[in-house]
Amino acid sequence: MRIFPPFILFVTLLLGGCGPRLHTQFLVAAENPRVYQHQNIALLDYSGTASHRVTRQVEQTLSAIEVRGVPYFELHRAERAEDAQQARQRGQRLGVDAVHFGRVLHYGWHDEPLSMSREQWCKRPYRGVKRNKDQLQACLYGEERPSNHPFHPHEEQVEVVIEESNSGHGKAHKSVRKITTRRTKERVTTPVICRKRTARVEILPQVVEVASGQLIYSKKQQAKRWALTCPGDQAKGSTAAETLLAQALSQSLTAYRQDIAPYLRAVTIPLLEETQGLSPRATQNLLQGVAFARDNRMPRACSLWQQSLEQSPSPNAALLYNLGVCQEVAGDLAAADQLYQQAEALLSQPNDAISRAIARVNGGLQRY
Structure with a gap:
């Protein structure tokens, strides 16, 4: 049995306003020391919904754990066991120190409507169709505004160049006038019904010690992931349920992995x-x-x-x-x-x- 003391994988120095600081990562022991001491292990198939998929992810998680570039676990595979006693018997036949097994308690997703308010910029339609001198304001406003009409919050003064004919000289010249016009867009708040898709994964990993037959680890791990799709989001599309389930399962296995094997922890250490x-x-x-x-x-x-x-x-x-x-x-x-x-x-x-x-x-x- 190998016990790994904490050590630094790499050190990077960060210089801040409060003096030099070491930003480093420690490899620390697992949360459950009795579990991580057993490195020759067997993994049995999980039971429950989507058990094959969950078992495959658990196997990948255990196989990917390395310390100093060397796989931490010596992993063996075996078929499903009904309880801890049967799991121990599987471990005795394989000659391992501990057996990992478990159940999938929940693996699914659901959609639900969600009422929300959306703010967006909307174009104002123009009612004027002729852009001659007489109807220029109607084109810009979208409507004729009486001279005594107060300024609207969405109105502003703009300079417009208008060509006019000078009857005395027979040729046109340009003049600049300031007129008040509505903005071409305004902010509009509208109620929308969105769809919230939620995926939830709950698993119960367990570990039995072969020598003593004791169940040394049994802890529920669960996680949720969700995504929101609203009208007008067709361009990006809705998040697939399988994607959310995979993310939730990965989050659950991260907590499980920290319980049963050494993991990296970031630490910032100042110098004096x-x-x-x-x-x-x-x-x-x-x-x-x-x-x-x-x-x-x-x-x-x-x-x-x-x-x-x-x-x-x-x-x-x-x-x-x-x-x-x-x-x-x-x-x-x-x-x-x-x-x-x-x-x-x-x-x-x-x-x-x-x-x-x-x-x-x-x-x-x-x-x-």
Whole structure:
């Protein structure tokens, strides 16, 4: 049986307004430690509606789990079992440590009407058909407006160029007039009846330990996905029920996967740059270490911080904390916790970064 301690897959440095920060991912243990310790496992066919489809997705989920590029589970397949006792018997014949099986409690979808309001811009129809001088306003307004008619909220003044004939000289010239016209569009709110399509998946994965015959995992996993289709949405079409069901099943299996196998967790870790109390040489090494960290060179940064510790008779909280980050990145949570505790002991008031670091590593230590 192999137990994987937490370790860093990769580290990226993010520089923000509050100083340098490490944005990293830890591989942490599963939520159920008793389940993830068994890596030689068998998967039995699920029972219930769409059982073949669900079993296939569960198998793909388990097969895709890798640690350091190596498949985490040694997976065997077997036919369906009626209960945990029969599942254990299947496991004994296959020579595995644990058997995964389960039931599909619900796998379906339904449509329901949904009343909504829609706002859209609608064109105003023009009632004027002739665009000569006398009927220009009617064409632009859509109707003749008396001179004493007040301005409408959807009206505005525009400049219109009109060709006029000068009877005295016999030739036309252009004049610019400001007239008030309705906008060609207005916002209209209309009630619409849409269709809401909801897909729901509920499964009950279970794990029986072959040696003891105990059911060590049994937890419902469920998820819903929905899509809305309204009149006028024909261009994009309605979301297929199978697409929504696949998304809901994937969401359910994500929670199941975190329960039974190691998974990645994103963590952002700030670095500290306080130099108070350090010797000149130790101060220089601390700041140089932060500079190397800014360049995403954590091994060099940790080496400089270690030199700073050796050169300073009384290290400050920032130096001890940064060294704790080095140990946490290396996966030694016990050493990191000790350094974080020493850093906190030097504080006269709480420091958010140090408090978060202590809580973070303690959570990891309790899990392992």
